[in-house]
Amino acid sequence: MEIRQIVRDIKQGKIAPVYVFYGTEQYIVDETVRLIEERVLDEASRDFNYSVYDLRETPVQTVLQDAETFPFMGEKRVVRASHALFLTGSKLPAGAPEHDMDVLSTYVGNPPDYSVLILEVAQDKLDERKKVVKALKKDSVMVECAPLKEAALADWVVRQAKRYRVGMDAAAAELLIAMSGAHLRQLDKEIEKMAVYVGEGEEITEHIVETLATRELEHDIFRLIDKIARLQIEEAMRMYYDLQRLNTGSSETRGEGEPLKILTLLARQFRILLQIKTLQPRGYSQQQMASLLGIHPYVAKLASEQAHAFSEQALKRIIHRLAEEDIRIKTGQVDKVLALELFILGLKDIMHKS
Structure with a gap:
């Protein structure tokens, strides 16, 4: 599924019980997860119903036990687990816990409706030969978070400028990418900085980019x-x-x-x-x-x-x-x-x- 469609669904309240984020563009992961959290969790019960795990240290079965726990003072809970290397062909680091893939496959086939499980792995590809990956592809939302390609990256910069209520044309966007790099988080910081400088409703020009952008x-x-x-x-x-x-x-x-x-x-x-x-x-x-x-x-x-x-x-x-x-x-x-x-x-x- 395309990331834009996933974001539209989240904003409309169509939240899946299981998400798998894979790829190296962490900004896309963090921003999409933030939207899920904002839609699912209320401020009063957030601390009780939001958990974060590192799967290099915690077995997935422990994560799933948490996801199966009823929310406290809220309707849903969000359980986020990073470094799901067992979904890829990579070797697990020394000292990593034993992960029970059968338990995960069973969970994915029948997840509770009161939890949102988020698995993350910062690798370009999953090992689609694995039974658990096949189960996830069938019963979860798979979100590819790859670096944006050339045209899409410039378009993203222009759209991001609009979010900050300023204008920016393609030439200024390409110059910013050339000067500050292609990482979305850094580009977002640069756009925000220049938007504050020019003021709402104004234009971020090539001259502004040349003057203010942080050079790599x-x-x-x-x-x-x-x-x-x-x-x-x-x-x-x-x-x-x-x-x-x-x-x-x-x-x-x-x-x-x-x-x-x-x-x-x-x-x-x-x-x-x-x-x-x-x-x-x-x-x-x-x-x-x-x-x-x-x-x-x-x-x-x-x-x-x-x-x-x-x-x-x-x-x-x-x-x-x-x-x-x-x-x-x-x-x-x-x-x-x-x-x-x-x-x-x-x-x-x-x-x-x-």
Whole structure:
């Protein structure tokens, strides 16, 4: 079932007795569970009828005993259990309790009407060969909480802005994603901040985003590589020095501009560019490349655009040079700040030779 339909059902009071949330976008999990709680629990009896468990520590049969307990001073109870790894192909951590899957399958087939059981697991896939997963697919609401794809992510940002009673167009939304990353919780915080700044009924423009949005270091690495691709080495050096200031700034940003961290991120990004450079001629779509490389589709889009500026040979030479600088820094052969300065200054020569 689509997440939007699930949310509509919850808002209309159509609450299922069992939900399974799986996937890595925790914001979707938390927001949907919050809606369930608001719809099911009243403030007066919430503390008596709301339980949270970690299935790495508590056996599922204990959770189910709680779910089968009648609510106190209220009509329903909500029982939330995280890390349901037994629904996946992953091994349980050492020391994990024994989980009785037969008890869970029996419960799911005939759940009490006074409880809402919520199982969560932060993994992309469930093991559909398992009997208990088949039972859950048949008799519960399965909620996939995967990171939103490129177009859906920008649409979500625009809709979220409307929730805060401000306007935002697609261009501003895409810029915010590029600057602050693709995690919904962080994006929500950024939208809320900018909505407060512009005021109700006003517009969050690209200029506002550029001015106020919190930049991820990865975004600055993208911008740095853009300067390198255009052979704007002086501007690239200025950007590097700006990143260096993060290393001596406030306690919140200190360490972000540490040269070894910048070098590591540069190496990672250039490796992604090389991989995309080899995948594009083979007909892979941006979505396929994102899945294969384990990156967000929007990151794949930006990387695809950057990859055009480099030859495959240049990318290989740059990656090799970064590996050499990493060794020289770690063995004390060169100062780490100087090493990155020399690397950036030497890029024009690498690009020309390739």
